[in-house]
Amino acid sequence: MPEFLYLVSTAIKYKHLNNLSSIKVKYDINDPQNIRGASILGYISNKEFYITVKKVISYIDYYNVGPNYISTKINYKGSDKVVKIQYQLIIFLFSKFISNDKIPNSLFLNISYSNPISNSIPIYNREGTKNHLNNKYNGESLVKYLKASKNCQSNSAYVKKLSKKITKGCKSKLQKAKAIFNWVRDNVVYTSYYNTKYGAKNALINRKGNCVDQSHALISLYRASKIPARYVHGYCKFVSGHWYGHVWTQVLVGKVWYVADASNYELNGFGHVNNWKYNSYSLYGKYSRLNF
Template sequence: MSFLFNKKEIRSYTSFILMLLILVACFALIDFADAANTNDASLSDDNKTHKPVQVSQKAIKRAAKTVYLTANYDKKLPNSVEIEGYNYSLPQFLYLASGSIYKRYHNNTSNITVNYNIKRPSDPKDHDVKKNVSSYKWYKISKYIINYSKKHHSSPKYVYVNGKKMQYQSVVFYLSKYLSRSKGETGLPKYMLVSIKKTSPINNNGYTISLFSPYKSGTSKSYLISSPNAQSKNPNIKKLAKKITKGSKSKLQKAKAIYEWVINNVEYEGYYNTRYGALKSIRLKKGNCVDQSHVIIALSRASGISARYVHGTCKFIVSGRTIGHVWVQVLVNRKWVVVDASNTRNRFGGVVSWNIGSYKKHGVYSSLNF
């Protein structure tokens, strides 16, 4: 039996078959795209929620070196520590670093299990500490941190070193330094010197407490007066001060806002003594340490915040030069708080651009004659 089709019928059947094939292909592509999208979303979610179970000691050592170098440079510990793409809190990092020192002491190169259930200790306090600490003592400190963290779900407020309390922040700093100096996969330094004061910026969230001064009642009025170079009563300065401090609810917030504005808008320029004064420095957006101080003082006084000049001789960290320098103290919460806008690494209440342990203070003034 044979089937005969005319040309018109053949064309119709061919078109129908082609249409079916196209539809099948489209459905297959849609299914594939949906599957691909589902897999991508799943992977994305896994990346967001995945917490490493263990971390290699090599990775912990690299992180410890970063923590030490950063904190030594900025005089402030980081808020978190990145290890192999995951951010750990400081207490979690301290636990990992302690675990690595503990295992290194026993010549154990295995990975460290992460403990996520650790909080930062509240109100840690310490003493001044100066002691050459042996590897055995670092091992004992690390063991204590591990056990304390497991039991209390918190890092310890301090550890004892030679009968002195070394504060939590100092422990993170020096433990990081010690681990970063280890060699090979299991080696530990035999000794490392710990030398830190309780007023260190490391222990005080970056604040240079040693450059603060106590407030004596009845001495603030002279530090609110307008002067030829700190023109706090000038309408333009008053207007700018109001704009900068808009939304600030306390003197502390106002003082911080003013400092941040100056350090971001009045670029440091090297020369001696006053060249511009506050008004011109604001207009030119530049000035040396003296003129930057004029700007901070003018804006602070215009905002009702007592501010004064401090003159001294300082050794600067990067250049190594020892030269005359001017910075500011603002009166906040009955303390004269240091502010120095001459270097962008400095911050409100904190100085890292010059050696705070060797400077010589010449005087404190309401106005300058140079």
């Protein structure tokens, strides 16, 4: 679906420029992972629409990911307001716009956040695509992936209470695993420094940490919920183009070790990484505990 969004965005751009050249299809664009937006009521002008189109193209060209949302100016009763149009509404809007034989001067939008369009996330994986960061469980003993350690205080009363609060209402292990990941990603803000500084408990209390402490936080909450989890250490090329040593998490649900990297609020989701190039990283190892 993000490939379709890029294609239709480029088609609109070409139509605006009266460019009759062929459009080169861009493959392997990743799905957004933290979609959010607001209810939309008002008119989007022709000019603002093309600004939005260019924002989408630029975002995908830089990150190779569909945008969670795009900030756009909407006019209602003579007053302009900046709103966040979420991913699926962007697809709907662009499709509606390009379906016109003549480019309209403006489009009226009245879509509430409760609209089914707002809550249906279009995801389409082309045949043959594979996530190399999720691995099959090989049957090894899981005891060490459930134990507390010096920096992974899964036996702490604070961590246990928080884990229980986050997973309240979850009916399956997968729901719990996703809820814990989303909470850490959205609440423990990434901060740059080397190695362990806080450990799990203090990272959760302070609501901040680097990739190591975010991993401590994630794994402690998983283990407190009796879900096996482990550390992964590697050398990664980030979307900025720079290479860095990096730590992330894998959590076992069923027969799959799912990747859970909370280091980027905008780009990463449960089972998916978009802030570094997962096809060209160097793996150092997978561990039940870290010594740094």
